[in-house]
Amino acid sequence: MSRTHASPVLPDLRGRTALVTGASSGVGVEIARGLAAAGAALVLPVRDRVKGERAAQRIRASVPDPAVDLRELDLARLSSVRALADALRAERAPLDLLVLNAGIVLLGDPERHVSEDGFELHFQTNFLAHFALTTALLPLLRDRRARVVFQLSLAAGVSEIRWNDLQSARRYTPLRAYGASKVALGLFACELARRSAAEGGGVTVALSHPGVVPDTGMAPALRERRAGGSSHALAQRLGHTPAQAAQTALLAAVAAVPAAPSGPNVAPPFFGPSGLLHFGGAAARQRPYRRIVDRADGARIWDVAEQLLAAHADAPAD
Structure with missing residues (x-):
């Protein structure tokens, strides 16, 4: 099966500003490149400044004179999330598009990892920190009637949240923790759409998932273990390159979205x-x-x- 297919045509995004998390490599840098090619100015918050500079150079190599503003963000540290949100609010930075693309998946690593904030690492990185960032930026997003794009995963379709073990402390497997974190992110996306509609709009929401992307830095331990196996071969044959995988988030960023989805369990476009x-x-x-x-x-x-963020904020510093 060919892995070549047409890309969605983006409208002219000149005068718009897009913040993309996880854009220092992989699918994220391709999302950022696509938005820049359509004329959007970029805010790229990155954990690793060197990788961020390298990503910016890749974008500049293919897009004439892009506006790229590198910022610092480590989703595994809530203090970093707060610092970025505080800085952007203080600057009254224009934000027309927020793409929540960053994420981790530690498949192949059986150890349960906890952030310095005390949260299971998938839960914090993929969901809680993105919740904190988005809700802190809502005043800016409402000002520009912005779009928020939530990058989910195939795992969200086959996973569930166990409310009595939200952070997989009782029973941990990396796939279960990853899938639950993406379900939580999807629930947040749908609730944000409902709340925005109830408040008269101001923010629209769209969902995406990239499919399978074998050629990224995700899950290196699993990829090393399974290289040459049948599942690896299937993913290689049917899956995406990072540039192809970026197209679903790019479509979600520009597709028409109803301002007020109706019905009790209606989701934003996916x-x-x-x-x-x-x-x-x-x-x-x-x-x-x-x-x-x-x-x-x-x-x-x-x-x-x-509640978790409030309890963390009220906790005494070490």
Whole structure:
């Protein structure tokens, strides 16, 4: 099966500013490159400044005179999230698009890792820190009637949240923790769309997933273990390159989105690859995962995140 397919045509984004998390490599830098090629100014918060500079150089090599503003952000440190949000709010930075692309998946590593803030690492990096960043930036996003794009995963379609073990402390496997963190992110996305609609709009939401992307830095231990196996060969044949995988988030960034989705469990538009098993193929609209659209669960994950962040903020410093 060919891995070549048409890319969505983006409108002119000159005068718009896009913040993309996780844009120092992989799918994220390709999302950023696509937005810059359409004329958007970029804010790229990165954990590793050297990798960030390298990504900016790659974008500049293919896009004439892009506006690229590198910032610091480590999603595994909530103090870093707060510092970025505080700086952008103080500057009243224009934000027209927020793409929550960054994430980790520690498949192949059986050890449960905890951030310096005390949260399971998948839970914090993929969900909680993005919740903290987005909610802190809501005043800026509302000012520009911005779009927020949530990058989910195929794992969110087959995973679930165990509310009595939200951070996989009782029973940990990396795939379970990763999948649950992406379900939590999807629930947050749908709840943000509902709340924004109830408040009269101001922010629109779209969801995406990249399919399978064998050629990224994700899950190196698993990839090393399974190289040459049948599942690896299938992913290589049906999956995406990073540039192809970026197309679903780019489509989510510019597609028409209703300002006020109706119905108790209606989700924002969801875009993913249209090929076999949704591993690869042209970006297209898809049915959202059943687990992320429940209104009660969406409200619950929002409340849990607020409580966890409040408790962390009130905790005495070491």
